[in-house]
Amino acid sequence: MQGLRDLLDKLLMFICVTLFIEMTIVGTYQIVTRYFFNSPSTISEEIVTYSFTWLSILGSAYVFGKRGHLAMTFLSSKFTGKSRIYLDLFSEVLVVLTAVMLFIYGGYIMTVENATQETASLGISMGLMYSVLPIAGVIICIYGVLNLSYMLKMLNSPDVDSYGVNPQA
Numbered sequence: 001m002q003g004l005r006d007l008l009d010k011l012l013m014f015i016c017v018t019l020f021i022e023m024t025i026v027g028t029y030q031i032v033t034r035y036f037f038n039s040p041s042t043i044s045e046e047i048v049t050y051s052f053t054w055l056s057i058l059g060s061a062y063v064f065g066k067r068g069h070l071a072m073t074f075l076s077s078k079f080t081g082k083s084r085i086y087l088d089l090f091s092e093v094l095v096v097l098t099a100v101m102l103f104i105y106g107g108y109i110m111t112v113e114n115a116t117q118e119t120a121s122l123g124i125s126m127g128l129m130y131s132v133l134p135i136a137g138v139i140i141c142i143y144g145v146l147n148l149s150y151m152l153k154m155l156n157s158p159d160v161d162s163y164g165v166n167p168q169a
Helices: 004-036 042-065 081-112 127-128 132-155
Strands: none
Touching: 004 042, 042 127, 042 132, 081 127, 081 132, 127 132
């Protein structure tokens, strides 16, 4: 399981870093053509916009995998041990259900419905642009299953009482 998580982490990190580098290069090109040559490029603007969308959504999937997403911990920080694991299990199941319903199902519908529509400058199918939603949904679900299996393993672990204890507190 850890091997799958490491592979997924590295793949997502590579894609996000590549998209960020590409956005920087294309964004710089766009600025140079607009201000120095007085001839703005609409293609580069569209590339940066869609790259940013993919970067944001895939980056959020990576953060969910790391369980680094924003959370209101005023309630969960009061629990440790098995009660904290049960709370985290419930939370993770909600994340997976949300990913299935909104990202995978909703993203699939958006991808299919917009498959024939093309982007203004690039002429690429909008379905391709929206396909990041079901892709990210599947990734979030994989991370969710990995997180759930870890929590279930911790439930039967002798270290269960230390689960959720903040060592810096």
